[in-house]
Amino acid sequence: MDLPRLETILSRYEGETWDLIPVLQDIQDSYSYLPKDELQVVAERLNVPLTQIYSVATFFKMFSLIPKGKHQIKVCCGTTCHLRGGGRVAESMSHRLGVEVGYTTKDMQFSLETVGCLGSCAQAPVVMIDDRYFGRTTVDKVPKILKLYK
Amino acid sequence: MPRFESTDHLREYRRQLVAKRDPNQTQVMVCAGPGCLPMGSEEVAAAFREEFEKNGLGAKVLLKECGCHGLCAGAVRVLIRPQEITYQHVTPEDVPEIVEKTLKEGQVVDRLVYEDLHSHEKAVHKGEIPFFKGQMPIVLRKLDVIDPTSMDDYLAMGGYRGLRQALLEMKPDEIIDAVDKSGLRGRGGGGFPTGRKWRICQDELEEPKFIICNGDEGDPGAFMDRAVMEGDPHAVLEGMIIGAFAIGASKGYIYVRHEYPLAVRRLQLAIDQAREAGFLGKNILRSGFNFDIQISRGAGAFVCGEETALIHSMEGNIGEPSPRPPYPAQAGLFGKPTVINNVETWANVPEIINMGADWYAGIGTENSKGTKVFSLVGAVNQTGLVEVPMGTTLRQIVYDLGGGIRQDREFKAVQTGGPSGGCIPAQFLDLPVDYDSLQSVGSIMGSGGMIVMDTTSCMVDVARYFINFLYEESCGKCTPCREGLKNLLFILDEIIHGRGTEEQLALMEELCDTMAAASICGLGKSAVNPIRSTIKYFREEYLAHIRDKKCHALVCRPLLKYTIDPETCTGCLACVRECPVGAISGKKKLPQELDQELCVKCGLCYEACQFDAVHIE
Numbered sequence: 001m002d003l004p005r006l007e008t009i010l011s012r013y014e015g016e017t018w019d020l021i022p023v024l025q026d027i028q029d030s031y032s033y034l035p036k037d038e039l040q041v042v043a044e045r046l047n048v049p050l051t052q053i054y055s056v057a058t059f060f061k062m063f064s065l066i067p068k069g070k071h072q073i074k075v076c077c078g079t080t081c082h083l084r085g086g087g088r089v090a091e092s093m094s095h096r097l098g099v100e101v102g103y104t105t106k107d108m109q110f111s112l113e114t115v116g117c118l119g120s121c122a123q124a125p126v127v128m129i130d131d132r133y134f135g136r137t138t139v140d141k142v143p144k145i146l147k148l149y150k
Numbered sequence: 151m152p153r154f155e156s157t158d159h160l161r162e163y164r165r166q167l168v169a170k171r172d173p174n175q176t177q178v179m180v181c182a183g184p185g186c187l188p189m190g191s192e193e194v195a196a197a198f199r200e201e202f203e204k205n206g207l208g209a210k211v212l213l214k215e216c217g218c219h220g221l222c223a224g225a226v227r228v229l230i231r232p233q234e235i236t237y238q239h240v241t242p243e244d245v246p247e248i249v250e251k252t253l254k255e256g257q258v259v260d261r262l263v264y265e266d267l268h269s270h271e272k273a274v275h276k277g278e279i280p281f282f283k284g285q286m287p288i289v290l291r292k293l294d295v296i297d298p299t300s301m302d303d304y305l306a307m308g309g310y311r312g313l314r315q316a317l318l319e320m321k322p323d324e325i326i327d328a329v330d331k332s333g334l335r336g337r338g339g340g341g342f343p344t345g346r347k348w349r350i351c352q353d354e355l356e357e358p359k360f361i362i363c364n365g366d367e368g369d370p371g372a373f374m375d376r377a378v379m380e381g382d383p384h385a386v387l388e389g390m391i392i393g394a395f396a397i398g399a400s401k402g403y404i405y406v407r408h409e410y411p412l413a414v415r416r417l418q419l420a421i422d423q424a425r426e427a428g429f430l431g432k433n434i435l436r437s438g439f440n441f442d443i444q445i446s447r448g449a450g451a452f453v454c455g456e457e458t459a460l461i462h463s464m465e466g467n468i469g470e471p472s473p474r475p476p477y478p479a480q481a482g483l484f485g486k487p488t489v490i491n492n493v494e495t496w497a498n499v500p501e502i503i504n505m506g507a508d509w510y511a512g513i514g515t516e517n518s519k520g521t522k523v524f525s526l527v528g529a530v531n532q533t534g535l536v537e538v539p540m541g542t543t544l545r546q547i548v549y550d551l552g553g554g555i556r557q558d559r560e561f562k563a564v565q566t567g568g569p570s571g572g573c574i575p576a577q578f579l580d581l582p583v584d585y586d587s588l589q590s591v592g593s594i595m596g597s598g599g600m601i602v603m604d605t606t607s608c609m610v611d612v613a614r615y616f617i618n619f620l621y622e623e624s625c626g627k628c629t630p631c632r633e634g635l636k637n638l639l640f641i642l643d644e645i646i647h648g649r650g651t652e653e654q655l656a657l658m659e660e661l662c663d664t665m666a667a668a669s670i671c672g673l674g675k676s677a678v679n680p681i682r683s684t685i686k687y688f689r690e691e692y693l694a695h696i697r698d699k700k701c702h703a704l705v706c707r708p709l710l711k712y713t714i715d716p717e718t719c720t721g722c723l724a725c726v727r728e729c730p731v732g733a734i735s736g737k738k739k740l741p742q743e744l745d746q747e748l749c750v751k752c753g754l755c756y757e758a759c760q761f762d763a764v765h766i767e
Binding site: 017018019020021022024025046048052055056059060061062063074077078079080081082083085088091092094095115116117118119120121122123124126131133134135136138139140 | 184185187188189222223225367368369370371372373376408409410411446447449450451452463464465466468469484525527528529533534565568599601603607612615616619623625724728730752753754757758760
């Protein structure tokens with residue numbers, strides 16, 4: 001376990017029970033998942049039962065208990081994206097990367113997920129890779145987009 | 151940025167700031183809003199920077215990457231001041247020409263200006279574009295003027311004037327009276343009168359009190375709050391500080407969904423600036439009032455847009471709602487009185503204080519005052535953010551502002567209110583949009599998403615989409631919502647697969663009655679709206695799926711059949727590469743064949759084909 005890394009995160013907070021979600025968010029951002037050993041330490045420090053931590057970690061969509069890939073692909077399946085073929089874009093991504101939606105490629109390069117709405121509805125269908133947005137994505141644009149990250 | 155110790159100091163600073171600014175300063179405003187960012191506005195801004203450098207214009211021209219310009223259909227948009235020339239669909243390659251022709255020679259680049267789809271008339275200036283006529287920007291007013299990272303820009307536009315007035319010239323009661331009188335109602339969906347909510351909280355004796363800004367804009371199809379948080383973050387802060395002073399709160403939180411990383415960065419910067427300037431912290435503007443704001447990031451749960459669920463998640467728990475009363479205004483965060491308002495509601499507050507409650511109450515309809523921002527998206531020609539007075543009709547929004555339906559198709563419905571709203575058919579196009587009228591036709595205002603649908607959308611599929619969304623997002627705490635959604639989804643799947651019965655339609659309506667009556671929170675109670683409204687207005691579409699096993703909009707996969715036309719197929723193999731199940735085969739440059747047994751009807755071949763050789767029946 002990388003204790004100094006975890007200590008840096010914990011030092012930003014006062015150690016109250018309501019710091020749980022921000023602490024987990026920082027761990028998720030830093031480690032790309034919530035490692036078991038780290039959660040044990042968080043439970044002790046914040047005085048929160050480990051069961052509650054797992055309850056929170058499995059309730060919210062941004063948390064993952066297994067490592068995520070280097071790049072996070074979010075295919076928007078909000079209403080407008082759904083109507084304009086966001087689902088097909090997700091399928092095409094899945095097919096080209098050889099990974100199911102919700103999973104990570106074997107080489108740990110890409111995690112593919114669909115999300116509720118990214119808030120760029122005028123450019124539907126929208127894809128977000130890490131912090132970058134791609135608007136009006138169609139199936140034929142998928143290889144070009146993926147190429148930028150390969 | 152100085153720390154403002156008094157109102158005179160602030161006034162003097164603002165005076166000097168405005169005096170220093172040349173009204174004829176050339177400004178290039180590149181839209182970096184939710185609609186333009188995905189289309190490459192960062193690249194366009196970088197191209198301008200490079201071109202200014204090359205031409206030695208860096209000192210003469212001001213480049214701003216600003217908030218949403220509104221008309222997202224023309225992304226990337228560029229606005230040039232003081233001439234107010236607007237360009238659309240700008241790419242980095244267009245930038246040298248804009249610099250050369252417009253900035254140096256004062257001419258308009260004709261090919262980049264707005265052109266009406268039907269009349270082919272061109273419009274160079276913002277005010278001439280039909281999309282902007284009939285709009286009344288209050289909340290969106292500053293978005294294409296200010297640099298969201300500059301507090302000076304906000305101050306120069308009269309920012310924090312409302313706060314100054316509230317803090318030094320008004321008593322808390324007077325502020326609440328003004329908000330009450332303005333008729334402002336919650337813009338997040340519920341439409342509860344804001345002034346009344348504040349009063350309930352003010353009347354509570356328990357201390358401390360809290361303020362929360364709900365920026366968990368979860369409704370798919372809505373992005374106005376994102377645009378405001380990213381484009382005018384100080385307006386949200388100013389509204390919150392005024393509200394906190396009115397109810398006597400000492401701490402505020404802005405709850406932003408984690409899908410909006412830029413909004414988080416912009417708000418954090420604005421908070422830091424406001425602290426430095428003394429608008430947040432101890433003894434604000436020497437009024438004796440102490441207040442600070444902190445950002446709380448959402449962790450990805452739609453239900454957290456519901457206020458009690460949001461509070462539970464801020465306390466470190468899962469986002470399960472709890473029955474009301476007590477309302478958060480009585481017992482909210484950590485059991486203390488808490489006012490929760492949505493982003494747009496907060497952004498309205500400074501304007502109400504500035505311009506007066508009567509002015510605000512003079513806009514809108516009897517029971518819905520002021521303006522509302524809508525994200526007009528879907529099958530309209532001109533998509534984007536619009537802000538119109540309450541009472542504007544759907545027809546005006548869809549046809550006058552939105553420029554009608556794409557490819558002159560037929561209007562089918564407009565979906566408002568996100569998953570809690572309904573689908574409004576063509577017969578109600580002349581409905582004046584306000585809280586009550588939308589409710590009367592089985593939908594809700596919601597946060598302001600307005601998704602227009604044409605004949606290519608299947609209403610059964612739309613209902614299934616929302617029920618599936620809610621099924622995945624339901625927290626599972628109460629039985630009517632958890633089990634109701636599961637069963638609705640099951641029935642809808644049966645219908646979509648051509649296995650549905652007419653009895654099931656009645657059963658769905660019965661399930662809806664139970665869910666509406668017995669669910670704990672708004673998610674379950676309003677989840678029935680997509681079902682009820684589509685069954686009521688589009689029953690024949692359900693019946694076509696049930697009786698004829700047909701989806702006329704060609705959406706529901708199990709009822710479709712894909713074929714490849716040997717006459718038009720060129721054998722380019724684009725479809726073969728795309729097909730996930732290997733159902734398409736044939737030699738290169740020869741017509742391909744599609745194996746119906748293997749086909750999963752995903753439609754990837756249809757989309758990949760450049761020659762329209764893939765047909766759907």
